[in-house]
Amino acid sequence: MNAFQVPAPPTGPVPWDKAFALARLSDMLRIRRMEEKAAELYGQQKIRGFLHLYIGEEAVASGALCALRAGDNVVCTYREHGHALLRGVAMNAIMAEMYGKQEGCSRGRGGSMHLFDRATHFYGGQGIVGGGLPLATGLALADKMSKRPGAVSNPFEKREGGPLTACFFGEGAMAEGAFHESMNLAALWQLPVLFCCENNLYAMGTALARSESQTDLCRKAASYGMTTERVDGMDVVAVHEVVKRAAHQVRHDARPVFMELQTFRFRAHSMFDPELYRDKQEVEAWKTRGPIHTYTARLKSQGLLSETEFLALDAAAQAEVDAAVAFAEAGTWEPVEDLLRDVTTPQGAP
Numbered sequence: 001m002n003a004f005q006v007p008a009p010p011t012g013p014v015p016w017d018k019a020f021a022l023a024r025l026s027d028m029l030r031i032r033r034m035e036e037k038a039a040e041l042y043g044q045q046k047i048r049g050f051l052h053l054y055i056g057e058e059a060v061a062s063g064a065l066c067a068l069r070a071g072d073n074v075v076c077t078y079r080e081h082g083h084a085l086l087r088g089v090a091m092n093a094i095m096a097e098m099y100g101k102q103e104g105c106s107r108g109r110g111g112s113m114h115l116f117d118r119a120t121h122f123y124g125g126q127g128i129v130g131g132g133l134p135l136a137t138g139l140a141l142a143d144k145m146s147k148r149p150g151a152v153s154n155p156f157e158k159r160e161g162g163p164l165t166a167c168f169f170g171e172g173a174m175a176e177g178a179f180h181e182s183m184n185l186a187a188l189w190q191l192p193v194l195f196c197c198e199n200n201l202y203a204m205g206t207a208l209a210r211s212e213s214q215t216d217l218c219r220k221a222a223s224y225g226m227t228t229e230r231v232d233g234m235d236v237v238a239v240h241e242v243v244k245r246a247a248h249q250v251r252h253d254a255r256p257v258f259m260e261l262q263t264f265r266f267r268a269h270s271m272f273d274p275e276l277y278r279d280k281q282e283v284e285a286w287k288t289r290g291p292i293h294t295y296t297a298r299l300k301s302q303g304l305l306s307e308t309e310f311l312a313l314d315a316a317a318q319a320e321v322d323a324a325v326a327f328a329e330a331g332t333w334e335p336v337e338d339l340l341r342d343v344t345t346p347q348g349a350p
Contacts, residue, residue: 006285009294010235018304022313024236025299027062028292029317031082034091037321038081038098038112042271046328047098050127051112052079056266059291060198061086063239064166064261067247071149073121073139073165075132077198078113079265080125083168088120095324101331108334129204130176133195136167137182140191144254164192164250171260172203174220175211186256187224193256194247195221198233200265205277221258233263234289237298264289 014021035055041047054061057079065086068074076083084094089105097104098112106116106125115125123139126132142148143163173179174197186193197217201208214220218228227249231242239261246257264286268275299305 006282006289007232009289010232010238010291011294011298012237014237014295014298014302014304015241016237021299021304022309024062024066024240025292025295025305025310026313026317027066027086028058028236028295029314030091030320031058031061031085032292033314033317033321034085034094034324035081037325038095039267039271041098041325047112048100049111049113050078051098051271052077052269053265053267053271054079054082056286056290057198057200057233057263058082059236059239059295060168060196060233060261060263062291063236064168064196064243067240067243068166069163071121071163072247073123073136073143073163074168075123075136075139075165076125076168077129077132077170077173078125078127079170080115080168081112084115084117084122084125087117087122089115089117089122091320091324092327093117095328096331099328099331100333101328102334103327103331108331130169130173130178132167132169133173133176133178133182136165136193136195137186137191140165140186140193140256141189144189144191162192162251162254164194164247166194166196166247168196168198170203171197171199171201171208171217172206172211173197174217183221183224183226183256183258187226190255192250192254194243194250195256195258196243197221197258197260198263199260200263202265202269202278204269205273205275207277217260218258221260224258226256226258228258228260230260230262233261234291234294236291236295266290 031054035053038047039053042051061082074087085091093105097106097115100108102108106114113125113127208215218230221228229242229246232238246259250257
C-alpha cells in the first residue's frame, strides 16, 4: 500500500493456454483503443451528449464476459461500451450508435448510454444509476417463469446449464432503493442473477466513505442471505476465475450471487466532469496497476507473449477502430418523418 492505499500491481502466473490468454489481452486492447478514439471524436463533436469512458476498468469486462454463456442475459450501466463489444455487438454498430446514426445498434436513438442488442441478450445501457438492477431481476424472473430452455423453474431442482442474468453496476447504485429491492426479491424468489458491482471508489464524483455508512459492500449484500465474493478488478485472471466459479454457483443452485470487483477508472466520470474530487497523484498511483500493462508483463515473463505479438494485437485493435469510425462516418441520419416511429401507437392498431 502507498499514501493513497493503492494495492500492489497484480502479479502471479497466468493459468491459461496461450490462445485464451492472448484473447483476453486482445479484449482489453480493443476496448482501450475504442474508448480512446471515442474521447477524441467527442472533442471533435462527432460524438455528442454524454460519454462515460471505461479506460482503466477493462479487466472486469474482459475477465467476466468470457465466463458467461451465449444464452445469458447481460445488463449494464451507461459505462457499457466495453461490455457490449465483448458480448458480441459489432464495433461498427457501437460506433455508429455513438454517432447517432441509424446503422447503430439502437438505430441511433440511444447513443453512448443506451447500447442494446437483443441477438446477444445485451439489454443495455441504462442512463439511470441503479436502473438496470430491477430489469436484471425481472429478466431472471421471466426466465424462471417461462422455463426458457435451460432455466431452472423449481428451486429444489439442481440442474446444470440454466441461463443466468449478469447485472453490472457501480458502487454508487448500492445507495439506491432499487438495489435493495432487487437484492431482496432475487434472494426471496431464488432467481439466477449474478450481481457484479464495479467498485471504482468514486461513483459519479463522491468517495465511497462520504456516501455509504457501510463501506464493506460484501457485508451489505450478505445481509440478503446470498453468497458474496470480492475480487481485484484490475486483474483479468482473478476476475475470470472468480466470475466463472460464481456463475457456476448461480446456475447450479438457482440463487443469486453478489460480486464486488474493486477497480478504478483512469478518466473522469464523464466528459463533462472537471474531476475535482480526487487527487491527480492518486490517479497516477492507480495507473501502476493498469490492467493492460501489468497483464502484458505477466504474459511476457511466462513466454506466452512476445513484443511482436503484442504489437500485432494492438495493430489489429486499432484497425478495427479505424474501420468502425469509417463505418459511422458513412452512416446515415434517421429521416425526420421516422422520428415518431415506435413513440406512439399507429392509428387503427388493435
